Amino acid sequence: MESVEIAAHIPRLRRYARALVGDGHRADDLVQDTLERSLTKFHLWRSGSDLRAWLFTIMHNVFINQLKARREFALDDVAEAALQSAPQSDPLEMRDLDAALRLLRAEQREVLLLVGLEQLSYAEAGKALGIPIGTVMSRLSRARERLRILMSGAGAPAVNNLKVVK
């Protein structure tokens, strides 16, 4: 029964969703929508291929649809602005990894988490997100640099560079 096979992946889907959206209840909503969608589309999964990677693809699609519905793409620009002004905020707060992740663009956060947290290969991450490997690398690179800046607080020289840019 496919629901049982899929259920074995619930803990990892929950981990990724929690890191992706932050809030526990919203993360479980994302997992639930992903599970429901995966069951209706299970006939499209090629038996023998990596079920977990396929589930991440579905979660990505559900996540993107939710973002569109909530217009969080627009909010990403707010996150950008927050990043630019990061040196003015409390550096201790900025050191909070979960809060820092919220300030990454969603597309960068996805790549960073699939690679860094879920330990997918770059090729698998690209497949899950429907992007070429070159795009995986450029998003990963930007995500890591931004995270470094956010976590380093006010003193890092790169932050001053950003201020100049602004």
Place this chain on the structure above:
Amino acid sequence: MSNVTEFDLHAYADGQLDDARRVLVEAHLAHDAEAAESVRIWRKQNEMLRALYNPVLNEPIAQRLLDVGATRWRWPSYAIAAAAIGLSFALGWILHANQTDVLTQIATLPRRAAVAHAIYVPEVRHPVEVGADQQDHLVQWLSKRLGTGLKVPRLKQQGFELVGGRLLPGGGGPVAQFMYQDAKGKRITLYVSIRDTEPSDTAFRFSQEGEIGVFYWIEGKLGYALSANMDREELLAIATAVYHQLNS
């Protein structure tokens, strides 16, 4: 100096390089302090992400997630689902509410047990909440939470040792899951759920849930389900032993 790219540095930090390339990058890092510092930071970021979110793996999973699929599996199309909802409303009026609950509980017991089995059996670091080394505490704790005295079968004769147990959310209340393992690392789980009603249905049944076979039965207020990915006859022998021990 060398043709090491930023791609290589990320792939090195993420452990995604083959041996030949890895050696090349290591040689490069030895005299490029800036690159070495970037790699160190990226690795640290990965470690922090895992440290922050890995505990989610061990959290109890909300019943609403475990129940996904149960309805869809039985009603393959929305039309049938809609009809079924209408029908169950009608039945709800006709039958005593408790009676439909009982039917639902019996039908979902093997599936819930199989799902819980599938989720926790692959766990390497956190297969159980309380280990067999604290068996007295384990039994006391789970008995208290389920509100009834639980017995833990001994399956040494069948080649299985108790690993431990955990508490899970169930449809009608808390559920206990005991996990056993044999010398080869094969695991079986005994799922014990409490029911609010007390029908005398003790039939011994089998259900195949994907790769997982489940023997289940009802005994007074408790529903038992023994799950494993093994041959039906082999599982039957263990289930019989469990059944006899619980009733002796």
